[in-house]
Amino acid sequence: MTDNLFHKIGGAEAVASIVDNFYDRVIADPNLKKFFEHASMDRIKSMQRQLFGIAIGAPLEYSGRSLSEIHKGRGIKREDISVFTDHLMATLGEIGISESDANRFVSRIAMYVDEVLGETTVDG
Numbered sequence: 304m305t306d307n308l309f310h311k312i313g314g315a316e317a318v319a320s321i322v323d324n325f326y327d328r329v330i331a332d333p334n335l336k337k338f339f340e341h342a343s344m345d346r347i348k349s350m351q352r353q354l355f356g357i358a359i360g361a362p363l364e365y366s367g368r369s370l371s372e373i374h375k376g377r378g379i380k381r382e383d384i385s386v387f388t389d390h391l392m393a394t395l396g397e398i399g400i401s402e403s404d405a406n407r408f409v410s411r412i413a414m415y416v417d418e419v420l421g422e423t424t425v426d427g
């Protein structure tokens with residue numbers, strides 16, 4: 304038994320499948336696709352494989368740009384984050400992650416939301 308979610312769900316391979324499935328949903332979403340029209344999905348996916356991995360306990364280093372810098376000035380709102388998170392939950396369900404592990408996964412990713420929104424307060 305391990306409490307490390309990264310190992311528990313199947314390590315780097317599982318995270319790569321999650322990221323692929325997740326961004327297929329994100330760029331197909333009528334509310335989100337406009338944000339990604341000029342982005343390199345290969346680059347985003349490769350950075351998210353690191354970041355999602357780290358968030359759930361992978362022994363990796365993040366080599367991407369700062370989350371506040373990269374998302375600044377794009378007009379991303381809290382409701383966009385909520386749609387984004389719903390897609391992540393749907394992906395985790397489809398891939399067969401248990402509901403409690405999926406909730407743990409999403410709550411780890413939620414730790415980055417303030418940086419993405421450019422908010423520095425932690426009480427909102």
Ligand code: HEM
Pocket residue numbers: 335338339341342343346347350351354366367368369370373374377379383384387412413415416419
């Ligand atoms: C907790 C939520 C989020 C996390 C952890 C996250 C993380 C990331 C990461 C790691 C990158 C790549 C950084 C790099 O290239 O060095 C990225 C890029 C990007 N993200 Fe997010 N993101 C989040 C939410 C969102 C949302 C909600 C949107 C839009 C609705 C968004 C739009 C973008 C776009 C457009 C880029 C590409 C920028 C570019 O290279 O031109 N992100 N994000």
